[in-house]
Amino acid sequence: MPFSSDALARLEADAAQIIAKYPRSRSALLPLLHLVQAEEGHVSTDGVAFCAAQLGLTDAEVSAVVTFYTMYKRRPVGDYHVGVCTNTLCAVMGGDAIFAGLTEHLGVGNDETTPDRKITLEHIECNAACDYAPVMMVNWEFFDNMTPGTARQLVDDLRAGEPVRPSRGPSHLCTWREAARILAGFPDDQATDGPAAGPPGLVGLKIAKERGWTAPPGPSQGQGTSSQGPASRSAEEASR
Amino acid sequence: MTDTLTPVLTAHWDDPDCFTLAAYRRAGGYQGLAKALGMPPDDVIGQVKASGLRGRGGAGFPTGMKWGFIPQGDGKPHYLVLNADESEPGTCKDMPLMMASPQVLIEGMVIACYAIRAERAFIYVRGEALHVIRRLHHAVAEAREAGYLGTDILGSGYDLEIVVHAGAGAYICGEETGLLESLEGYRGQPRLKPPFPAIEGLYACPTVVNNVETIASVPSIMVNGADWFAGMGTEKSKGFGIFSLSGHVTTPGQYEAPLGITLRELLELAGGVRAGHQLKFWTPGGSSTPILTGEHLDMPLDYESVGAAGSMLGTRGLEIFDETTCAIRAALRWTEFYEHESCGKCTPCREGTYWMRQLLEDLEQGKGSEDDVTKLLDINDNMVGRVFCALGDTAGSPIASTIKYFRDEYLEHLKQGGCPFDPSAATLFAGDGAQS
Numbered sequence: 001m002p003f004s005s006d007a008l009a010r011l012e013a014d015a016a017q018i019i020a021k022y023p024r025s026r027s028a029l030l031p032l033l034h035l036v037q038a039e040e041g042h043v044s045t046d047g048v049a050f051c052a053a054q055l056g057l058t059d060a061e062v063s064a065v066v067t068f069y070t071m072y073k074r075r076p077v078g079d080y081h082v083g084v085c086t087n088t089l090c091a092v093m094g095g096d097a098i099f100a101g102l103t104e105h106l107g108v109g110n111d112e113t114t115p116d117r118k119i120t121l122e123h124i125e126c127n128a129a130c131d132y133a134p135v136m137m138v139n140w141e142f143f144d145n146m147t148p149g150t151a152r153q154l155v156d157d158l159r160a161g162e163p164v165r166p167s168r169g170p171s172h173l174c175t176w177r178e179a180a181r182i183l184a185g186f187p188d189d190q191a192t193d194g195p196a197a198g199p200p201g202l203v204g205l206k207i208a209k210e211r212g213w214t215a216p217p218g219p220s221q222g223q224g225t226s227s228q229g230p231a232s233r234s235a236e237e238a239s240r
Numbered sequence: 241m242t243d244t245l246t247p248v249l250t251a252h253w254d255d256p257d258c259f260t261l262a263a264y265r266r267a268g269g270y271q272g273l274a275k276a277l278g279m280p281p282d283d284v285i286g287q288v289k290a291s292g293l294r295g296r297g298g299a300g301f302p303t304g305m306k307w308g309f310i311p312q313g314d315g316k317p318h319y320l321v322l323n324a325d326e327s328e329p330g331t332c333k334d335m336p337l338m339m340a341s342p343q344v345l346i347e348g349m350v351i352a353c354y355a356i357r358a359e360r361a362f363i364y365v366r367g368e369a370l371h372v373i374r375r376l377h378h379a380v381a382e383a384r385e386a387g388y389l390g391t392d393i394l395g396s397g398y399d400l401e402i403v404v405h406a407g408a409g410a411y412i413c414g415e416e417t418g419l420l421e422s423l424e425g426y427r428g429q430p431r432l433k434p435p436f437p438a439i440e441g442l443y444a445c446p447t448v449v450n451n452v453e454t455i456a457s458v459p460s461i462m463v464n465g466a467d468w469f470a471g472m473g474t475e476k477s478k479g480f481g482i483f484s485l486s487g488h489v490t491t492p493g494q495y496e497a498p499l500g501i502t503l504r505e506l507l508e509l510a511g512g513v514r515a516g517h518q519l520k521f522w523t524p525g526g527s528s529t530p531i532l533t534g535e536h537l538d539m540p541l542d543y544e545s546v547g548a549a550g551s552m553l554g555t556r557g558l559e560i561f562d563e564t565t566c567a568i569r570a571a572l573r574w575t576e577f578y579e580h581e582s583c584g585k586c587t588p589c590r591e592g593t594y595w596m597r598q599l600l601e602d603l604e605q606g607k608g609s610e611d612d613v614t615k616l617l618d619i620n621d622n623m624v625g626r627v628f629c630a631l632g633d634t635a636g637s638p639i640a641s642t643i644k645y646f647r648d649e650y651l652e653h654l655k656q657g658g659c660p661f662d663p664s665a666a667t668l669f670a671g672d673g674a675q676s
């Protein structure tokens with residue numbers, strides 16, 4: 001269904017903001033596709049036509065781009081996109097068992113949506129969180145060190161509308177469409193929520209502090225004194 | 241003698257506010273920028289050159305030299321593009337860095353742009369990490385508000401804008417020319433090189449594409465000097481880097497150390513391979529780097545030593561697998577990944593990954609014959625050097641290296657007519673009863 005005139009006006013205003021960020025308008029295509037995905041939950045033919053019109057491209061030129069990138073969905077997605085990493089390390093650490101368990105529990109396969117339109121299940125590639133394996137992503141937020149049991153609980157909570165908190169992310173989990181809007185370049189106000197780092201991010205630092213290991217002092221610094229520069233910040237930190 | 245671990249990039253990640261500008265400044269942030277803006281741009285390049293910093297995204301190209309390739313006085317716009325598309329399986333250093341310490345990136349980017357004389361920079365961040373993207377937007381906004389971005393930065397007369405650009409799910413966009421195609425709004429298919437991006441990059445203008453960790457290393461080099469940086473690491477692999485341990489290890493996580501540390505040292509710090517198990521194989525720097533085994537425990541993790549052992553330092557994404565892991569299953573999963581992520585432009589890669597995956601599927605199930613093992617190596621030989629980019633060049637690495645070290649295991653699958661391993665024994669929750 002084509003966009004309503006209200007929606008169209010709103011989208012055109014957003015699109016103009018996005019396009020203005022780039023030296024050449026075509027660079028705005030990926031964010032514009034995230035924008036129309038935020039509007040409809042997927043990239044429809046209307047979404048393609050909208051992007052093409054904003055950038056002076058043909059629908060075919062835009063479609064060629066849409067079909068290249070796995071994050072653009074060409075069919076409606078549930079409120080929660082649930083990704084299970086089944087790349088080698090996560091698969092071995094339990095991702096395969098988690099994915100198999102969810103498939104059975106939800107009664108859907110890869111890239112399929114539950115009948116209540118709540119959950120779309122997908123096996124995803126490495127999401128750069130291997131030290132937290134096995135990893136799942138819900139609407140592209142991290143859920144770390146999962147098991148088949150915690151994965152089942154997670155999707156049950158999502159379907160029941162229970163509050164769910166990512167391991168390293170905001171207190172409020174966005175819906176799929178809200179997430180797409182952030183990807184389009186319109187962030188929400190949750191950037192300062194959540195930790196700076198998760199536990200595995202700190203293991204090396206903890207050992208270094210326990211053993212008094214630091215990078216060598218810079219030329220303007222004495223060993224162990226509080227001073228400037230990234231290299232000696234741990235000394236300053238310790239004395240705080 | 242340098243300490244075993246040398247936290248610089250990770251030094252403040254335990255500060256809960258580490259990602260804010262206030263925390264970054266409190267810890268001495270933006271002094272490198274102040275220093276750089278007081279120097280002629282060429283001297284900034286010179287200092288990075290002298291430090292010996294090499295690209296931390298995997299290829300290890302000298303950073304200062306890359307910056308020096310940008311033609312000056314050519315009348316064209318210059319661009320810096322930060323490659324934040326971290327997607328190499330096993331690699332997990334840039335995402336935590338951007339989550340915890342995005343301001344160091346902004347500072348590094350301003351210094352780099354000043355040096356190469358760029359007025360526009362882009363952070364091409366993979367789209368599948370929403371909170372990282374929030375933090376980047378927040379960091380850019382805070383930096384602009386404080387005058388570290390925008391016009392007349394710190395009163396220097398220098399202007400710079402940074403745009404956070406989210407990708408849309410494509411490993412190939414971590415390849416620098418695929419990334420540039422994507423940033424121009426096209427399918428992310430790599431370009432034939434030369435010309436290299438330094439001459440014809442974004443919009444056919446001179447462009448530097450640098451990895452997150454590379455750029456994050458620059459502020460400390462400006463503050464403490466090239467000799468300070470070069471004083472860490474080995475003769476040709478200088479400085480520090482984040483080593484990311486994952487998999488069958490007692491304490492997986494991030495360990496920042498001088499280049500040249502060994503896996504034995506890292507494993508000691510990480511409490512060893514998980515209790516009751518032994519190391520079987522590991523990747524030194526992501527799935528594209530050929531696997532190594534226990535015989536390489538004392539090999540210095542620097543560019544030269546890992547290269548001499550037949551692999552690559554890569555991204556220092558150290559995936560550790562113990563004896564419960566089937567080497568063929570590992571190779572198959574990585575091959576499925578490369579097949580999925582091949583952009584399809586070069587026939588050897590598009591077709592090669594497709595056929596290799598099928599052969600491996602059969603072999604994992606104990607079907608096929610020993611000839612198929614040879615065939616896998618033949619296909620790989622026909623990909624390497626016959627493709628535009630490193631994806632095709634290295635897609636066969638897991639296969640060739642598992643055959644090199646575990647040929648008998650391939651044959652054992654054939655002999656048994658199936659996989660001799662129990663996958664549940666390899667999981668994080670093995671022994672927890674009903675897989676709870």
